[in-house]
Amino acid sequence: METLEAAVRACVDVAGDAIEEKDQGGVQLALRYARAIDEAGLEGGQTLTKALYLGPHLLNTLIELGLTPEKKPKAEVTGAPETARVTDELSALRSRHRGRA
Incomplete structure (x- = not known):
């Protein structure tokens, strides 16, 4: 099994x-x-367990070095119409909820 250090070096x-x-x-x-x-x-x-808290710091360092592929949020990959639909539904629910108060 390859070490994490070897993977970073690679x-x-x-x-x-x-x-x-x-x-x-x-x-x-x-x-x-x-x-x-x-x-x-x-x-x-x-x-x-304590050392695994270094994981996010390691990942952030790799990102800063450009050593990870850029990933786009799912909404950007699948397109904005779905995001807009969900946003509209949430707005409608909030409006209905406010009307009950």
Whole structure:
């Protein structure tokens, strides 16, 4: 099984020239987060549970480095008409609820 640190290194390698010298601090931070999570995984228990709180920080660092694919909110992918329909329904429900008060 590949370690999280190895996966982060692989992402950096694939990014190639997109990772500039100015990004090296972020790269080192991401590697440190990944290493801490990997090491905690070997210990398990509460240590692992605590280390998993680093996950969102690691993900945010990877996003800042451009090492994750951009994902659009589902409404943008499927189109705005569905979002507008739901918004209209919610507005109608709120109006009806206010009328009861």
